[in-house]
Amino acid sequence: MIRGLFAGLLFFGWSCGKAAPPTLKAEFGNIRITGGFAYSPITQESGAAYFTIRNTSDKPDTLVSVQSSIAKSAMIHGTMQSEGAAGMARIERLPIPPGEEVTLKPGGTHLMLEQLSRLPKPGERMPVTLVFSRAGTVTLELPVRAYNQ
Amino acid sequence: MTTARALRSVVLVLALIGCDRKPAAFNPSGLAGPTLGQAIPKPDFTLTATDGSPFNFRQQTEGKITLLFFGYTHCPDVCPVHLANIAAALQTLGPEVQRKVEVVFVTTDPDRDTPEVIRAWLNKFDPGFVGLRGSLAEVNAIQRGLKLGEASREPQLTPADTGYSVGHAALVLAFTPDDSAHVVYPFGVRQADWAKDLELLAKMVGPA
Numbered sequence: 233m234i235r236g237l238f239a240g241l242l243f244f245g246w247s248c249g250k251a252a253p254p255t256l257k258a259e260f261g262n263i264r265i266t267g268g269f270a271y272s273p274i275t276q277e278s279g280a281a282y283f284t285i286r287n288t289s290d291k292p293d294t295l296v297s298v299q300s301s302i303a304k305s306a307m308i309h310g311t312m313q314s315e316g317a318a319g320m321a322r323i324e325r326l327p328i329p330p331g332e333e334v335t336l337k338p339g340g341t342h343l344m345l346e347q348l349s350r351l352p353k354p355g356e357r358m359p360v361t362l363v364f365s366r367a368g369t370v371t372l373e374l375p376v377r378a379y380n381q
Numbered sequence: 382m383t384t385a386r387a388l389r390s391v392v393l394v395l396a397l398i399g400c401d402r403k404p405a406a407f408n409p410s411g412l413a414g415p416t417l418g419q420a421i422p423k424p425d426f427t428l429t430a431t432d433g434s435p436f437n438f439r440q441q442t443e444g445k446i447t448l449l450f451f452g453y454t455h456c457p458d459v460c461p462v463h464l465a466n467i468a469a470a471l472q473t474l475g476p477e478v479q480r481k482v483e484v485v486f487v488t489t490d491p492d493r494d495t496p497e498v499i500r501a502w503l504n505k506f507d508p509g510f511v512g513l514r515g516s517l518a519e520v521n522a523i524q525r526g527l528k529l530g531e532a533s534r535e536p537q538l539t540p541a542d543t544g545y546s547v548g549h550a551a552l553v554l555a556f557t558p559d560d561s562a563h564v565v566y567p568f569g570v571r572q573a574d575w576a577k578d579l580e581l582l583a584k585m586v587g588p589a
Binding site for chain 2: 271273274275277278279280305309338339342344345346347378379380
């Protein structure tokens with residue numbers, strides 16, 4: 233059963249510190265999203281988005297698909313560090329165990345967007361849709377920041 | 382020209398030997414970046430710059446603070462974060478420091494990163510950044526020499542699939558005028574730390 237939820241349910245949360253750029257928090261079903269943001273893409277070739285996913289229920293959930301209305305393709309990419317070199321691999325299914333959280337963050341696992349139809353600027357929003365096997369589908373309007381923010 | 386350069390290098394080496402064995406030129410304290418137990422010698426390689434001219438890394442960055450970084454323009458995560466923070470830090474430091482610092486980007490994805498693509502991408506950060514390109518074998522040999530590992534490419538699903546990612550070192554190496562990197566910058570260095578370190582490192586460069 234897939235439920236569609238939209239940004240109307242979501243709200244912005246400000247991290248501590250006056251200079252910190254905004255991040256997005258959202259809650260739907262058994263999934264809580266915190267710290268959501270995207271970088272303002274440099275070129276139409278690729279962009280990246282980040283957030284923490286917490287499964288608040290006692291049943292496993294899995295992020296099975298990601299997409300964006302402004303990107304031809306989207307995927308979860310895991311970055312592996314070994315001896316200073318970074319390697320990346322596509323993650324098809326990202327399990328979120330009960331009561332646990334998974335964090336996507338710069339330099340680590342990230343949501344990669346490819347072939348963007350437009351380049352959201354800092355202060356604008358990046359739409360990203362997440363599909364969970366249990367919680368269903370949600371579209372996040374992630375606040376966009378510059379790469380040096 | 383080349384002979385003059387070579388002579389100058391010899392003079393520089395002799396000058397260094399003349400000093401006491403400690404890296405006399407490297408003494409900044411309070412650097413945010415981790416200092417290496419054993420310095421990395423500045424590599425001697427020639428790749429092609431985005432204007433098509435050959436670029437000898439050792440000679441053409443001589444006497445400067447040189448930040449060397451391997452990456453690729455399709456990279457959405459590590460590469461633009463490093464370059465944007467370095468560019469923003471340099472902006473805050475002004476021309477005096479800027480002309481003492483050279484930022485050199487080497488692509489690990491020569492198939493997609495043509496000279497034009499590299500130039501356009503670097504210009505989004507700082508038009509003064511140098512972009513270099515060579516064969517993957519050449520670039521991997523340089524990375525191996527620096528003990529950075531090789532660029533590993535994600536397999537293409539089909540020949541038409543150009544969405545592959547490329548592994549690369551996430552480190553930025555900072556070479557100082559003594560032709561060594563004593564300090565490296567892992568991913569996650571903040572702009573304020575870049576600014577602080579570049580200002581300290583630039584003090585090692587004499588007036589032009």
